[in-house]
Amino acid sequence: MQRIDECLSLEAALPLFDLHGTDAVEVFDIQGQVIGVLTRTDIEEAQCNKASGRLVGECMRYRVTGITPPSEAQSVDAFGFDQEPLSSLLDALHDGVYITDASGITVTINKAYERITGISRAEVVGFHMADLVKAGFISKSASLEVIRERRPITLVQTIHDSRKIVVTGTPMFKADGSIAYVVTSVRDITELLLAKHAQEQLEQIQRMRETFKVPEVTALSASGVIISRQTEPCFELARRVAKTSAKILIRGETGTGKTLLARYIHQHSDRADGPFMELNCTAFPEGLLEAELFGYTAGAFTGAAPKGKQGLLDVAHGGTLFLDEIGDLSLALQVKLLKVVEENRYLPVGGTAFRQTDVRLITATHQDLHDRVKEGCFREDLFYRISVVPLWLSPLRQRRDEIIPLLSYYLSHFNKLHGLCRRWDPEALELLSSYPWPGNIRELINLTERLTVTVLEDLITATSLPNEVFPCATLCVKHVSGDLRQQVMHFEQQLIHQALASHGSTRAAATALGVDQSTLVKKQRRWRQASI
Numbered sequence: 001m002q003r004i005d006e007c008l009s010l011e012a013a014l015p016l017f018d019l020h021g022t023d024a025v026e027v028f029d030i031q032g033q034v035i036g037v038l039t040r041t042d043i044e045e046a047q048c049n050k051a052s053g054r055l056v057g058e059c060m061r062y063r064v065t066g067i068t069p070p071s072e073a074q075s076v077d078a079f080g081f082d083q084e085p086l087s088s089l090l091d092a093l094h095d096g097v098y099i100t101d102a103s104g105i106t107v108t109i110n111k112a113y114e115r116i117t118g119i120s121r122a123e124v125v126g127f128h129m130a131d132l133v134k135a136g137f138i139s140k141s142a143s144l145e146v147i148r149e150r151r152p153i154t155l156v157q158t159i160h161d162s163r164k165i166v167v168t169g170t171p172m173f174k175a176d177g178s179i180a181y182v183v184t185s186v187r188d189i190t191e192l193l194l195a196k197h198a199q200e201q202l203e204q205i206q207r208m209r210e211t212f213k214v215p216e217v218t219a220l221s222a223s224g225v226i227i228s229r230q231t232e233p234c235f236e237l238a239r240r241v242a243k244t245s246a247k248i249l250i251r252g253e254t255g256t257g258k259t260l261l262a263r264y265i266h267q268h269s270d271r272a273d274g275p276f277m278e279l280n281c282t283a284f285p286e287g288l289l290e291a292e293l294f295g296y297t298a299g300a301f302t303g304a305a306p307k308g309k310q311g312l313l314d315v316a317h318g319g320t321l322f323l324d325e326i327g328d329l330s331l332a333l334q335v336k337l338l339k340v341v342e343e344n345r346y347l348p349v350g351g352t353a354f355r356q357t358d359v360r361l362i363t364a365t366h367q368d369l370h371d372r373v374k375e376g377c378f379r380e381d382l383f384y385r386i387s388v389v390p391l392w393l394s395p396l397r398q399r400r401d402e403i404i405p406l407l408s409y410y411l412s413h414f415n416k417l418h419g420l421c422r423r424w425d426p427e428a429l430e431l432l433s434s435y436p437w438p439g440n441i442r443e444l445i446n447l448t449e450r451l452t453v454t455v456l457e458d459l460i461t462a463t464s465l466p467n468e469v470f471p472c473a474t475l476c477v478k479h480v481s482g483d484l485r486q487q488v489m490h491f492e493q494q495l496i497h498q499a500l501a502s503h504g505s506t507r508a509a510a511t512a513l514g515v516d517q518s519t520l521v522k523k524q525r526r527w528r529q530a531s532i
């Protein structure tokens, strides 16, 4: 094959006509496309006029690199790579193959190479590797390295600016020790790298999941009671004492599940087939509460039902009576209740005869009854009577293991209820896991239902969450004063809060702030722990 390397000037091209004893040469651009025929007259005219014709102009622009058609490159293919059966054999390989001669001119490529790189035979066969690198087809040439080093070379190339291929060039030596060919195998690692990237992302998600680990929910009963390792001791004790008649006092903030626990005890007791009645002591004024609890006789007071009314103590006979917010019971009613606790009997409003009752009494309060006793608002004797077995339900912010199971459970509950199929986005779950839930499980249920029915898409993303869920909305107010470190932290929290609010995800917020997502999440977690 004859070549013109770097035929940049018309003057440089002219001698080649003499060299090859011809008046016309075919001209190719660097992609191997025939531009046309360049004649001696074209060159001479262009030289005279200094105004190049179209063809010459294009030659100049594309830089003439060859004067013989690529098919003639087979002349360097003495081995017969481009002929049957070798060509079929090369085409049958899954890996790409690129073969050059000892000077670095491309002899052949196989089909896999074309598939992997998107480069066609016509573009490279007959061309020198140096030209292909210069033209940007490949980033560096393994073949040239092999020729230089006379040993196998492996390197990673970038082709067409994006795909990554790993190439291994191996020299084929002649008997005299000179290089005959360089055979390069080519493997696309773009997919491999993508897979690696995907794997890394998976690992990151896994790490995130472990941080906000979907906890081992030790029990999810048919009635939907979620029990985590934090609440298991409490539920276990409840199950044990359920079989006895011991009086149980449940303490916990509002919405932590006191009523649910009372019902759970009832269900695990021998009274499970009997009634479970509940009464919130703050829900009624004192007089009405008394009537509700103890019932009243006919004509007991103005407006009373003519036949009188059964009290809950009567209705709950054989079952369980759950009195919520017992700390708010008036002292007068406490005396009456004490009689029920001690003697299992009571006097209905307006009645003169005591009635017997057989109820299991479970009480609950969000208050510290010791304090109420000290303040003189709660009878000490009643306190000790009703709190034989005290149970404590911690707030949801101290039972974080339950948050995701509760969110999942209630989302599927509301999906069924409203005929929807909403899903939580992990980002949203992450934020909700960090939220302190001042209203505990009741607030969680309320928010889940609200989001289920209000979001526009099935995926509930962080952007749909209310502002208070974003960490700083609840935290930064606490740290406005203090030493430098605290104020810097406050400022940092505000910045992160703003970024979260405007970008909707920790990933996007982290990118916007130029920090790692993990850094941002760690900071949130630290602040969250500091706030508990």
Ligand SMILES: Nc1ncnc2c1ncn2[C@@H]1O[C@H](COP(=O)(O)OP(=O)(O)OP(=O)(O)O)[C@@H](O)[C@H]1O
Residues within 6 Å of the ligand: 224, 225, 226, 227, 252, 253, 254, 255, 256, 257, 258, 259, 260, 261, 324, 366, 406, 441, 442, 445
């Ligand atoms: N462990 C749990 N698993 C699933 N749902 C729960 C759990 N605990 C509570 N809930 C649900 O949370 C809501 C609030 O619970 P519950 O009414 O028992 O709280 P509470 O402490 O009695 O509240 P309050 O003191 O305000 O009466 C209820 O809908 C209840 O079913």
